[in-house]
Amino acid sequence: MPIRRTVFFISDRTGITVEMLGNSLLTQFDSVEFKRVTLPFIDNIDKVQEALRQIEAAGQEAGKRPLVFTSLMADNLRQEIGTANAMVLDLFDRFIVPLEAELGVKSAHAVGRSHSAGNFKDYNHRIESVNYTLAHDDGMTNRNLEAADIILVGVSRSGKTPTCLYMALQFGIKAANYPLIPEDLEKMKLPPALLPLKHKVWGLTIVPERLQSIRQERKPDSKYASLQNCKWEVQAAETLMHNAGVSFLNSTTKSIEELATTILHEAKLDRRVY
Amino acid sequence: MPIRRTVFFISDRTGITVEMLGNSLLTQFDSVEFKRVTLPFIDNIDKVQEALRQIEAAGQEAGKRPLVFTSLMADNLRQEIGTANAMVLDLFDRFIVPLEAELGVKSAHAVGRSHSAGNFKDYNHRIESVNYTLAHDDGMTNRNLEAADIILVGVSRSGKTPTCLYMALQFGIKAANYPLIPEDLEKMKLPPALLPLKHKVWGLTIVPERLQSIRQERKPDSKYASLQNCKWEVQAAETLMHNAGVSFLNSTTKSIEELATTILHEAKLDRRVY
Numbered sequence: 305m306p307i308r309r310t311v312f313f314i315s316d317r318t319g320i321t322v323e324m325l326g327n328s329l330l331t332q333f334d335s336v337e338f339k340r341v342t343l344p345f346i347d348n349i350d351k352v353q354e355a356l357r358q359i360e361a362a363g364q365e366a367g368k369r370p371l372v373f374t375s376l377m378a379d380n381l382r383q384e385i386g387t388a389n390a391m392v393l394d395l396f397d398r399f400i401v402p403l404e405a406e407l408g409v410k411s412a413h414a415v416g417r418s419h420s421a422g423n424f425k426d427y428n429h430r431i432e433s434v435n436y437t438l439a440h441d442d443g444m445t446n447r448n449l450e451a452a453d454i455i456l457v458g459v460s461r462s463g464k465t466p467t468c469l470y471m472a473l474q475f476g477i478k479a480a481n482y483p484l485i486p487e488d489l490e491k492m493k494l495p496p497a498l499l500p501l502k503h504k505v506w507g508l509t510i511v512p513e514r515l516q517s518i519r520q521e522r523k524p525d526s527k528y529a530s531l532q533n534c535k536w537e538v539q540a541a542e543t544l545m546h547n548a549g550v551s552f553l554n555s556t557t558k559s560i561e562e563l564a565t566t567i568l569h570e571a572k573l574d575r576r577v578y
Numbered sequence: 579m580p581i582r583r584t585v586f587f588i589s590d591r592t593g594i595t596v597e598m599l600g601n602s603l604l605t606q607f608d609s610v611e612f613k614r615v616t617l618p619f620i621d622n623i624d625k626v627q628e629a630l631r632q633i634e635a636a637g638q639e640a641g642k643r644p645l646v647f648t649s650l651m652a653d654n655l656r657q658e659i660g661t662a663n664a665m666v667l668d669l670f671d672r673f674i675v676p677l678e679a680e681l682g683v684k685s686a687h688a689v690g691r692s693h694s695a696g697n698f699k700d701y702n703h704r705i706e707s708v709n710y711t712l713a714h715d716d717g718m719t720n721r722n723l724e725a726a727d728i729i730l731v732g733v734s735r736s737g738k739t740p741t742c743l744y745m746a747l748q749f750g751i752k753a754a755n756y757p758l759i760p761e762d763l764e765k766m767k768l769p770p771a772l773l774p775l776k777h778k779v780w781g782l783t784i785v786p787e788r789l790q791s792i793r794q795e796r797k798p799d800s801k802y803a804s805l806q807n808c809k810w811e812v813q814a815a816e817t818l819m820h821n822a823g824v825s826f827l828n829s830t831t832k833s834i835e836e837l838a839t840t841i842l843h844e845a846k847l848d849r850r851v852y
Contacts, residue, residue: 307681318839320748321602327851328595328649329673332685342849344839371680375602391680398672399603406645406665407581411606427833434740441712466708469743473834474594559701559852560747565592565618575616577601578833 307336310362310370312343314355314385316377319344322395326373338371346376352384359388377413430476430578437472440480441465446497452480453573455501457494457545458508459484459537460528461518463555467508467563474561475568476576489540494548506567507545507552512538514556581610584636584644586617588629588659590651593618596669600647612645620650626658633662651687704750704852711746714754715739720771726754727847729775731768731819732782733758733811734802735792737829741782741837748835749842750850763814768822780841781819781826786812788830 311330313323319342330338341362343355363369375395376382386392400411439445440452442465449455454471456464460483468479488495498505512534519529527533545552551570553563568575585604587597593616604612615636617629637643649669650656660666674685713719714726716739723729728745730738734757742753762769772779786808793803801807819826825844827837842849 307683309681318835320835320839321598323849323851324595325599325669325673329669329677332651332670332674332687333677333681333683334686335683336681340851344843371677377606391676393673393676395599395603396606399599399667400606402665402667403603403607403645407583407607407610409581409607409609412608413606430834431737431740434743438715438739463705465712466705466747469708470747473740473744473747560704561592561594561852565594569618575597577597577614578835 308339308366309336309368310339310341310366312341312355312359312362312370312372312374312390314343314346314372314374314376316347316375316381317344319375322373322375325395326371326393346381347378349380349384352376352381355385356388359390363389379413426476426576426578429576430473433472433476433478434469436478437468437480440478441468443482443495449480449497450501451478452501452504453477454479454567454571455498455505456481456508456567457484457498457505457550458552458555459489459510459515459541461515461522462508462510462541463560463563464508466560467555467567470560471564471568474564474578475573476578477568477573484537484541484544486537489537489544492540492544492547494544494550502548502550504571505548505550506571507541507550508555508563509538509542509545509552510554511556582613582640583610583642584613584615584640586615586629586633586636586644586646586648586664588617588620588646588648588650590621590649590655591618593649596647596649599669600645600667620655621652623654623658626650626655629659630662633664637663653687700750700850700852703850704747707746707750707752708743710752711742711754714752715742717756717769723754723771724775725752726775726778727751728753728841728845729772729779730755730782730841731758731772731779731824732826732829733763733784733789733815735789735796736782736784736815737834737837738782740834741829741841744834745838745842748838748852749847750852751838751842751847758811758815758818760811763811763818766814766818766821768818768824776822776824778845779822779824780845781815781824782829782837783812783816783819783826784828785830 313319313326315322323342359370370390372390372392374385458464464481468481471477471479515534516531523529587593587600589596597616620629633644644664646664646666648659732738738755742755745751745753789808790805797803
């Protein structure tokens with residue numbers, strides 16, 4: 305039987321940072337089965353006390369004290385959560401204190417600085433990137449294609465759209481995507497609109513068997529979804545990209561985050577942070 | 579003159595976690611101007627040594643040692659980065675060691691566990707959520723609307739699409755969105771397709787002046803973009819949502835992250851983590 309532990313992620317704002325850090329750490333403990341509870345917007349003492357009750361109940365139920373990752377900023381709330389019958393891992397205790405010493409200034413101890421809409425210029429850039437990416441999904445238009453930071457090509461259902469949307473939302477990248485359709489594959493040429501922009505073009509490929517299963521859900525028992533066709537398209541697309549000098553990644557074994565960061569890194573594009 | 583410091587985010591994988599944590603911490607130091615450098619995929623000793631050279635050069639240039647947030651997992655790489663002429667804040671040192679003690683097991687010390695495409699079932703759920711959200715953008719179809727986890731309403735350009743895409747990508751939520759068009763506003767009724775699904779409906783609103791400036795970029799000097807029309811639409815949409823018992827949030831002052839997590843929290847929907 306695996307060890308079971310309850311883990312709380314407690315934040316005075318969205319909880320996204322503390323949840324992401326905590327999960328990243330917990331992936332290092334395979335043999336433990338974690339039950340995760342995220343409590344966002346814990347921004348007053350009543351809510352902290354309610355959280356303490358949940359932590360206590362979870363500990364009683366499991367017979368083991370829970371883990372608590374917390375990023376509360378207000379001193380009184382941090383002190384209160386520190387009384388939990390749990391292992392409390394306080395992000396700010398562990399980092400803000402040494403950072404204050406190093407920087408020689410006091411921190412603001414202010415709630416909600418990250419993931420807030422504080423900087424309009426950056427924020428507009430992000431929304432514009434999302435709008436651009438949506439307008440340039442699936443080769444929908446060639447208009448203003450030269451404004452793209454990245455143009456992603458690949459056969460239909462190779463993962464272009466989620467990767468582009470992630471680049472836009474997470475990093476403020478204008479990411480167009482362009483399908484390689486059977487006509488392109490027969491001619492063995494990139495779509496003509498992309499030729500002058502080749503330095504921005506990146507490719508995705510995928511294992512044919514996985515492509516088949518994705519397409520099968522979409523258009524069951526079509527030629528489009530047949531393994532034979534998937535094999536042909538993938539093989540032809542890889543040859544085309546290789547011949548055209550387009551670097552490509554395999555989406556079968558890489559997450560959206562890995563695809564997006566690899567492309568940005570290789571294209572030497574700046575990552576914005578929101 | 580503000581204090582200037584260079585900050586490195588160094589990861590053996592995407593760097594997303596360490597970048598997010600570091601930025602969240604740095605927002606607490608207003609008076610310091612940080613220059614950020616993210617170095618992802620630092621997964622061998624040569625790359626660590628190249629990173630050390632960059633850190634050294636940045637320190638020389640600034641006359642102050644840089645800050646280094648790092649999440650390298652391999653012991654030899656962590657030891658090497660620890661020799662940097664910098665303040666090194668090692669996520670794993672600070673958390674993995676106490677976690678090992680608490681859990682009574684050794685961590686895997688394995689690279690690339692988070693943000694990897696390891697879990698196909700979860701991963702497919704995420705991609706399906708993105709596809710669903712795209713197919714149900716802007717009231718494009720009522721087909722299968724009942725499968726939505728959330729249906730977001732609001733006037734055109736109130737921020738529905740980016741919020742829905744974020745919920746899909748970050749949390750695996752199927753988020754449809756539905757514009758409130760002038761006909762709805764005149765009738766003062768939710769679109770009929772939404773009435774049986776009202777328990778899933780949430781609203782966005784926006785300050786009319788901000789809406790005007792967004793619409794003005796899209797359709798300059800149109801009635802659609804006029805302040806008078808924006809004021810009317812916003813007022814009518816708020817009244818409609820209020821009368822229909824639909825909770826709504828203001829996108830003018832909230833980030834996409836805040837909108838998404840608030841809605842999920844109030845709707846009591848589980849957040850998945852990718």
